[in-house]
Amino acid sequence: MRKRKKGRGLLALTLITLGLGFFAYQTLTTQQGDYTITTEDSFVQNIAPDAQAIASQYGLYASVMIAQALLESQRGTSRLAQPPHHNLFGIKGTYQGQSANFLTAEDDGSGQTYEIHDQFRSYPSYYSSLTDYAQVLSQPIYAGTWKANTTSYQDATLALTGTYATDSNYNHKLNQLIEQYQLTRYDW
Incomplete structure (x- = not known):
């Protein structure tokens, strides 16, 4: 039996080796409160309600939003995604004057990567x-x-490749996550 760790605004991170890999246990803070991530599926289930509502409000695909959060935040476990930064999407710049400097890998458009330090937005919550x-x-x-401008999530992921991310395989990675986690069920 796994114990869930709780605590408002407190990050509890324990890595457990389970033959197949690592599972991160951490407490996340949202506008609605704290929740505990125990697996990738839990990460999806916990951000999906907010992602659905926000995607619907803005005319976006929740499946793409969740897939990007999975990919960009290393399934919610990256240092940038964890408190105090709460950046699930690797968005650069500042948010209400807040940012954090991190090393990041960029793609030159031909599949070759290089590393740079850059400023990333730091948020008060995942919401x-x-x-x-x-x-x-x-x-x-x-x-x-x-x-309104697409016929499927595949059109949306293709449109993100080369614009949102420099990774020339970005759409393929997102499509794989959408299929793996059956994320289209969150598209209204």
Whole structure:
């Protein structure tokens, strides 16, 4: 039996080796309160309600939003995704004057990667990260991700490749996560 660790605003991280790999246990803070992530499936289940509501409000695919959160945050376990930064999407810049400097890998467009240090937005909560992500995707450069301009999530993930991310295989990675976790069930 696994014990869940709880604590408001406190990060409890324990890595357990289970033959197949590692599972992270951590407490996440959202606008609605704290919840504990025990597996990748739990991560999806915990962010899905907010992602669904926000995606619906902004005319986006919740499946794409959740897949990007999985990919960009290393399934909620990256240092940037964890408190105090709560950045689920690797969004660069500042948020309400808050940022954090991290090393990041960039793709030159031909599949070759290189590393740079850059500023990433730091959020007060995961809800803020999800909402800001939707606001970023509301910009005209991302019009190809909007439900009104697409026929499927595949169109949206393709539109993110080379615009949102420099990774030339970004859409394939997102599509794989959407299929693996059956994320289209969150698209209204």
